[in-house]
Amino acid sequence: MRNDLDRSPTPEAPEAGGTRSRGTRLGRIARGALLVAAACVAIFVLFGQLSAILPVGWWSPVLSTLALQQPVLSLSVIRDVYGSWLIVLAALALVVGLVELRRRGRRRLPATVSALSGLAMVLVLITTTVQILSVHGATGQWYVFSPTTPASSVGRGPDKTVAYATLGGQQLRADLYLPKTSSTAPLVVSIHGGGFIAGSRGPTPYLSWLADNGYAVLDVDYRLGTATEHTWNTADADVACAMTWATAHASEYRWDLDKVATFGGSAGGNLAINVAYKIDAGTLTPSCGSAAQLPRVKAVIASYPVVDMTVSVGETAFGEQVSDWYVGGTPAQYPQRYQAIDSANQITPAAPPTLILQGGRDHLVFADHTKAFADELTAAGVTNRYVELPFLEHAYDGTSLNIGTKATRGLMLPWLQKYVGDG
Known part of the structure; x- marks a missing residue:
């Protein structure tokens, strides 16, 4: 006769299963947060490019209200501060979107993030290329990737x-x-x-x-x-x-x-x-x-x-x-x-x-x-x-x-x- 203890589950089994379950949930949460962050980055880069490409006159209704004009100016200035690094940000957002799209299948959020970040990256490449060529024409110098680092650099203080x-x-x-x-x-x-x-x-x-x-x-x-x-x-x-x-x-x-x-x-x-x-x-x-x-x-x-x-x-x-x-x-x-x-x-x-x-x-x-x-x-x-x-x-x-x-x-x-x- 088999011992009853042989039929009893080992005490470690539920704990191990629970740990794997918690790890899976934490992984899903982390990936979800990363996907949301990628969406925010894609939207920021895309908005910045639209404000750069669309004629200023199209923004007249926004510019007439201080509460709306200030965010447009602030986001556009941040866009200019980061310059070529926007290409990197858009590329990272695109990678996150594509990875999650492959993992989850054709879900709406990963597909949207991939599309927005892809469009943003294309627009950044276009505007950056035009800027490089234009500045070269004006100065005779090639500034291919600017700023070199995304950190601020305003020089030293006064003497x-x-x-x-x-x-x-x-x-x-x-x-x-x-x-x-x-x-x-x-x-x-x-x-x-x-x-x-x-x-x-x-x-x-x-x-x-x-x-x-x-x-x-x-x-x-x-x-x-x-x-x-x-x-x-x-x-x-x-x-x-x-x-x-x-x-x-x-x-x-x-x-x-x-x-x-x-x-x-x-x-x-x-x-x-x-x-x-x-x-x-x-x-x-x-x-x-x-x-x-x-x-x-x-x-x-x-x-x-x-x-x-x-x-x-x-x-x-x-x-x-x-x-x-x-x-x-x-x-x-x-x-x-x-x-x-x-x-x-x-x-x-x-x-x-x-x-x-x-x-x-x-x-x-x-x-x-x-x-x-x-x-x-x-x-x-x-x-x-x-x-x-x-x-x-x-x-x-x-x-x-x-x-x-x-x-x-x-x-x-x-x-x-x-x-x-x-x-």
């Missing part, structure tokens, strides 16, 4: 920070980036963006890089507009005030004030143009010091500059806020104020050579307006170059050495060397 004036009870500061040279150096006055109502001086991918190439940099703050204080008539004067400070301290820092350029992006681009044009025309009164202390500006470099405030402020929700805070109202209410800040009105035969860079899919400062301004410079006989970088958003070059940043560097240095002098 020194100074207070250049106290205006309206506010202390205004400037950062100094000083080249390692025993001789005098050309000076680049850097002006930050932020819609005239936000932003501040600080490291960018250009400032310490310029110093490393022999150019001193004076990176300045200026008074910003608020709901109650409208600074449309003081922002350029504050920048000029900083330039009179530079004149007073030129010998201390070995700056050659016969070799001065202005540089800025967005609102800073507007000020870089307006300050230079007004100084060279003799029409700018600084908010400290005197006009006699202002050095003549030999060149301007402006990235995605707000050159036509009269038109731009009514095209987006953020533009309306700028209109209220910086100017104090609409162009219909204050036409003379807008006339004073629109860059085309500052053009004279004395205007210095001007390099303008513009993202082709800028949803804040539309490329059409920037190109029209460059055409006005040409018509007026002012030396200029307009370079439109395809598929790039506003502020495309803020935090990484992507293709837009490299293109700007590749164009900036020859422009300075030609019209200002070697650093």
Whole structure:
């Protein structure tokens, strides 16, 4: 007779089966989470490519609402920051989708992830290829995979920070980036963006890089507009005030004030143009010091500059806020104020050579307006170059050495060397 114990299951069997069952469930959960993550990546990359490819005008209903405009701008800027790494992200999402599609069969989610990520990867390859070819045509350089790493790279901080004036009870500061040279150096006055109502001086991918190439940099703050204080008539004067400070301290820092350029992006681009044009025309009164202390500006470099405030402020929700805070109202209410800040009105035969860079899919400062301004410079006989970088958003070059940043560097240095002098 067989022993009853022979017919009894061993005590380990249920535990082993339970462990395998739990392991299987955990594996399914992990794969499901990975598939969802791949779906999110695919949607992000695809949305970024659509915002790059579709005409800006198609987004008008979105851009008129601040709660909708801000996500579009933010996601597009992130897209530009990661640049070629989007190809890698889309490829990884595609691999996850295909693996799960093979494992599960033709289920809806894996099939959708595979289709979205595949389409996203194709679009990234197209836009990236066009950008590489376009930038090569503009700079003569090949930037095949940018940025090299997805991490931010804005350069080192300033060598020194100074207070250049106290205006309206506010202390205004400037950062100094000083080249390692025993001789005098050309000076680049850097002006930050932020819609005239936000932003501040600080490291960018250009400032310490310029110093490393022999150019001193004076990176300045200026008074910003608020709901109650409208600074449309003081922002350029504050920048000029900083330039009179530079004149007073030129010998201390070995700056050659016969070799001065202005540089800025967005609102800073507007000020870089307006300050230079007004100084060279003799029409700018600084908010400290005197006009006699202002050095003549030999060149301007402006990235995605707000050159036509009269038109731009009514095209987006953020533009309306700028209109209220910086100017104090609409162009219909204050036409003379807008006339004073629109860059085309500052053009004279004395205007210095001007390099303008513009993202082709800028949803804040539309490329059409920037190109029209460059055409006005040409018509007026002012030396200029307009370079439109395809598929790039506003502020495309803020935090990484992507293709837009490299293109700007590749164009900036020859422009300075030609019209200002070697650093």
